[in-house]
Ligand SMILES: Nc1ncnc2c1ncn2[C@@H]1O[C@H](COP(=O)(O)OP(=O)(O)OP(=O)(O)O)[C@@H](O)[C@H]1O
C-alpha cells in the first residue's frame with residue numbers, strides 16, 4: 265500500500281494539470297478554471313492564493329482527484345487520472361493524497377482513533393495494524409492520549425490535528441489543505457502549521473489554499489490565481505531552508 | 509472478504525450511532541413481518557384443533573355404499589354378497605366391515621315413548637364383528653356383537669354413544685330396548701366415531717338376527733367400512749371395480765376425512781387478505797426506510813464527502829448504506845418474526861387454540877423484509893454514491 269516513487273512521471277512532477285478547465289452549471293455556465301497548467305513537484309511546499317471565487321478550491325479538488333475537469337488531463341505518476349474508473353481513481357486518491365479542510369470534517373460518531381483509522385479501511389490492512397498506525401499518527405500530532413474522544417469532546421485545534429493525523433496516516437506523497445487554519449485562532453493555527461512544517465520531506469509535496477498571507481509567506485512556492493487562471497508562480501526564498 | 513467485514517463494521521457503527529432513528533426505521537419491517545406471521549398463525553391456529561383431530565383420526569377410512577337396487581329388497585340399494593370377500597383380498601386393505609341398513613324400524617328405549625321416537629327414527633343396522641376395527645373405535649361399555657350372537661340369531665344390540673346418552677344408559681347396565689315391539693338386550697356401547705357421526709346414534713344388531721327378524725333376504729351389505737392405511741386414495745379408486753365386477757357405477761366411494769380436511773383448510777380469501785395487509789405494511793415500512801435514509805444521506809453528506817476524499821469509492825459508499833438498510837431489514841425482520849410468533853402464542857392461549865406455526869411463512873416473511881429493505885435502500889444508497897464529494901466538502 266505504500267506510496268512509491270513510481271508515482272513520479274517522467275517530467276518528475278508528482279501531479280500535473282495539463283490544459284485543465286472546469287465549467288460548472290448547465291445553463292448558466294461558471295468557468296471556475298480556465299486552461300490551467302501546473303506541475304506539483306516532490307518537495308514542494310506551496311501555497312495557492314487569490315481572491316474569493318478565483319478557483320483555488322476548484323483547483324485543489326482537481327489536484328486531489330475529487331473532481332473531474334471539463335477538459336484537460338490530470339496526470340498522477342504518469343497516469344491520466346481522468347481516464348480511470350472511479351474505483352481506481354479512488355484507490356489512487358487514498359494511496360497518494362491526504363486532505364485537510366477548513367471544517368475538519370471528522371465523522372461525528374467515531375472517536376479520534378476511529379476517524380484516523382477510516383483512512384486505512386478497505387486496503388487489506390489488519391485491524392490491529394490499522395489501530396497501531398492510527399495511534400502512531402495521533403501521537404505524531406500530539407493527541408495520543410485523546411484517541412478515545414469524539415470530535416464533540418475536542419476543541420477546534422484538536423479536531424484539526426486529528427484531521428491532520430488522518431491525512432498523513434497513509435503516508436501520502438501529496439498533502440492538500442484548503443484553508444486548514446481558517447477556522448482556528450492564532451495559537452492553534454501556529455500549532456497546525458508547525459505540524460505541516462514537520463511533514464515536509466524531499467519526496468512529498470504540501471499544498472495550501474489560503475487567504476492568510478502570513479501562511480503564504482511561509483511557503484517556498486506561491487501560486488496566485490485570478491478568474492480561474494494562474495497569474496503568478498513565484499519561488500520564495502527564506503532565511504532558513506525549512507519554513508520555521 | 510476482510511473488505512466486506514470492514515464494510516459491515518462501518519455500517520453497524522453508522523446504525524448504532526443513531527439508535528432512535530435506527531429503531532424507528534426498523535419499525536416498518538417489524539410491523540410488516542409480525543403482522544403477516546400473526547395473521548397467518550392465528551387463522552391457522554384457529555383450525556389447529558381440527559387439524560390435530562384429523563391427524564388423530566387418520567385419513568384412511570373409506571366408506572363404500574350401494575348406489576342402486578341390484579340384489580336388494582324393496583328398493584334398498586345393496587352391494588353384492590361377495591363384496592366383503594372381494595375387498596378383503598386387496599393387499600392394501602387392513603380391515604373391512606359390512607353393514608346392512610334396516611329402514612323403517614321404530615326403536616324405543618322404553619314403552620310409552622312411542623310418539624317421540626317414531627317422529628325421529630333411530631337408524632338400525634346389521635353389523636358384522638369387524639366394524640369396531642374398521643372404524644378404529646372400541647366399545648366404551650360392555651362388548652361388541654360376536655360370532656355367538658350371530659350364530660344364534662341372538663337379539664342382542666350395541667348402541668352408539670350418543671344414543672346411550674339420550675337413553676341415559678348407564679355403564680354395563682342391563683337394558684332392553686324394543687325394535688318394532690321386539691325386545692333386544694343392549695350388550696355394549698360403541699365409542700364415538702368422529703369420522704362417521706351417524707354411527708353415534710345407531711343401533712347395531714347381528715346380521716343373522718336381521719335376516720331372521722326383519723325379512724332381509726341375504727347378507728348383501730348396504731355399506732362397507734374399509735380401512736386402508738397408506739394407500740387410501742389408490743384403494744378408493746379401485747374399490748368400485750373390485751366390488752362390482754360388472755358395473756362399477758353402482759358403487760359409491762367416499763373418504764370421510766376429505767370433508768374434514770377441506771374444513772380444516774384455512775380460508776384462502778382471508779389468508780390472501782392478511783398477506784396483502786402484511787405486504788402493504790412491509791412496503792410502507794420500506795418507503796419509511798427509503799425516506800429516513802434519504803434524509804440521513806443528506807445529513808451525512810459531510811461524512812460521505814470525507815470518506816470519498818479518503819479513497820472510498822462510490823461503490824464502497826453505496827455498499828455501506830445498502831448494508832445499513834439490509835441490517836435494518838434483517839434485524840427488523842427477525843424481531844418482527846419473534847413478535848409475530850409471540851402474538852400467535854398469546855392469541856392461541858387466550859382462545860384455547862392449538863398453536864400452528866408455519867415455518868415457511870416465518871422464513872418467507874423475514875426474507876421478504878430483507879428484500880424490501882434492500883429494494884428501498886437502493887435509492888438512498890445510490891444517492892449517497894452519486895454525491896459530489898467536493899460539493900459536500902467545500903462548504904465553509
Ligand atoms: N458546484 C458549483 N456550481 C456552480 N458554481 C460553482 C460550484 N463550485 C464552485 N463554483 C464557482 O466556481 C468559482 C470558483 O470557486 P472556488 O470555490 O474554486 O473559489 P475559491 O477560490 O476557492 O474561493 P474562496 O476563496 O471563496 O474559497 C466560483 O465562482 C464559484 O461560485
Ligand SMILES: [Mg+2]
Nearest residue numbers: 320321322442
Ligand atoms: Mg475555496
